[in-house]
Amino acid sequence: MKIKTIKRSSDDYVPVKSTQESQLPRNLNPELHPFERAREYTKALNATKLERMFAKPFIGQLGYGHRDGVYVIAKNYNNLNKLATGSGDGVIKYWNMSTREEYVSFKGHYGMVAGLCVTPQIQTLKNQNFMLSCGDDKTIKLWSINNDDFSNIKSDEELITSINGSGALIKTFYGDHAFQGIDHHRSNSTFVTGGAQIQLWDSQRSKPLSNLSWGADNITSVKFNQNELDIFASSGSDNSIVLYDIRTNSPTQKIVQTMRTNAICWNPMEAFNFVIANEDHNAYYYDMRNMSRALNVFKDHVSAVMDVDFSPTGDEIVTGSYDKTIRIYKTNQGHSREIYHTKRMQHVFQVKYSMDSKYIVSGSDDGNVRLWRSQAWERSNVKTTKERTKLEYDAKLKERYKFMPEIRRISRHRHVPKVIKKAQEIKNIELSSIKRREMNERRTRKNKEFVPERKKQIVGTVFKYDDKKHTKSNNENNDN
Numbered sequence: 001m002k003i004k005t006i007k008r009s010s011d012d013y014v015p016v017k018s019t020q021e022s023q024l025p026r027n028l029n030p031e032l033h034p035f036e037r038a039r040e041y042t043k044a045l046n047a048t049k050l051e052r053m054f055a056k057p058f059i060g061q062l063g064y065g066h067r068d069g070v071y072v073i074a075k076n077y078n079n080l081n082k083l084a085t086g087s088g089d090g091v092i093k094y095w096n097m098s099t100r101e102e103y104v105s106f107k108g109h110y111g112m113v114a115g116l117c118v119t120p121q122i123q124t125l126k127n128q129n130f131m132l133s134c135g136d137d138k139t140i141k142l143w144s145i146n147n148d149d150f151s152n153i154k155s156d157e158e159l160i161t162s163i164n165g166s167g168a169l170i171k172t173f174y175g176d177h178a179f180q181g182i183d184h185h186r187s188n189s190t191f192v193t194g195g196a197q198i199q200l201w202d203s204q205r206s207k208p209l210s211n212l213s214w215g216a217d218n219i220t221s222v223k224f225n226q227n228e229l230d231i232f233a234s235s236g237s238d239n240s241i242v243l244y245d246i247r248t249n250s251p252t253q254k255i256v257q258t259m260r261t262n263a264i265c266w267n268p269m270e271a272f273n274f275v276i277a278n279e280d281h282n283a284y285y286y287d288m289r290n291m292s293r294a295l296n297v298f299k300d301h302v303s304a305v306m307d308v309d310f311s312p313t314g315d316e317i318v319t320g321s322y323d324k325t326i327r328i329y330k331t332n333q334g335h336s337r338e339i340y341h342t343k344r345m346q347h348v349f350q351v352k353y354s355m356d357s358k359y360i361v362s363g364s365d366d367g368n369v370r371l372w373r374s375q376a377w378e379r380s381n382v383k384t385t386k387e388r389t390k391l392e393y394d395a396k397l398k399e400r401y402k403f404m405p406e407i408r409r410i411s412r413h414r415h416v417p418k419v420i421k422k423a424q425e426i427k428n429i430e431l432s433s434i435k436r437r438e439m440n441e442r443r444t445r446k447n448k449e450f451v452p453e454r455k456k457q458i459v460g461t462v463f464k465y466d467d468k469k470h471t472k473s474n475n476e477n478n479d480n
Helices: 036-053 148-151 156-164 387-398 403-411 420-445 474-479
Strands: 056-060 070-075 083-087 092-095 099-106 113-118 130-135 139-144 171-176 178-185 192-195 197-202 218-226 231-236 238-246 250-257 261-267 273-277 282-287 297-298 305-310 316-321 326-329 339-340 347-353 359-364 369-375 458-465 470-473
Touching: 036 387, 070 113, 070 347, 070 359, 083 113, 092 113, 092 130, 139 148, 139 238, 171 470, 192 218, 197 273, 231 261, 238 261, 316 359, 326 359
Parallel strands: 113 178, 178 218, 261 305, 305 347
Antiparallel strands: 056 369, 070 083, 083 092, 092 099, 113 130, 130 139, 139 171, 178 192, 192 197, 218 231, 231 238, 238 250, 250 458, 261 273, 273 282, 273 305, 282 297, 305 316, 316 326, 316 347, 326 339, 347 359, 359 369, 458 470
């Protein structure tokens, strides 16, 4: 009697490093695994619960903070762990985010530091780091922030000598008015300042190159585009947002909103898009090619949004608000995926992403500079291959089952302060009342126009070309 058997070579399926244990191939036929979906759902539910258990976003504060409120924060785009902050008493501090200690602290201005930016490394000045600051004392100062300048300073007397002498302070620019904001060009020595006028400067000259003002009493913030390098945007006290082109040395277009804009940030991955922080509790996402409507509206705050910043990946933004909270949004979603707050944190005036998008830095008027995780449950320790594979597998499961009711409820639940919760309830009642009134009015007025949510905040748009102005009101936008 002959018996035919299947013979396989163990070399086909046994790993080289463990030849003693035989590893059988896995059969992926779904008929042999009838409960696979149920098991995956259970794993996704457990992963979601563990995610909320390990959610500890607050890492700590940087050093001992400031003695006054932190109103400006500047990232160093060339270093992951370097950061500069300025406070209301004129003190500027330069931080090491790795150790959470300050490199140097000095009195930069008499009065509030209104603007701060770290200049990029220009081709002729490799490995040279500089910082520009402006304030209420009508001065702009250029500082050197190289490690060599601060490494030999041991005492406060040496620090004062270094700053007032030939050490950290390189140059001072004098203006005719108090400055409100400052930003530097990415590739050359040009920078722009706000205030009573918008002025274009060159760091090699002591006087401004040109005045680009267009109809605003006071310019509160200015921001250069990081991709289209010759474009920058400004926000003014007349509730306007103006775009400028320094190649033509003139403004190009302008929109006026119902309330004032506090901050602007350009998308680092999409050159034409930018986001603004508004006084009406919302942040708005615009495309500079069509500013008659917003691309998206980011809601959930219950007070004025003071600052906004893009993550380096371009798919998330972080906002800081006067309601003492920080919120993180996906750019394609209107509501926040995360809210951060502490008992002692006061009104948040500045928020910034780190250059690896792993951390968030916030500055508030209680004087503290706080460090947060952008993903509340992530840990920065070195992970084994097995642990990393497990985390990636759990992330895919959570993404697959995120619309299941139980998983959705657990992943969205957040504890918020009682004041915020009560204010949110009152705001929802007010918004529903406004919608109900509009619906009742539309029943009697059949010709009443419907204004989309992304157009409600725009009063009008103005275009400037060939030395002519073309104005378009909100009613014309609705007709189009």
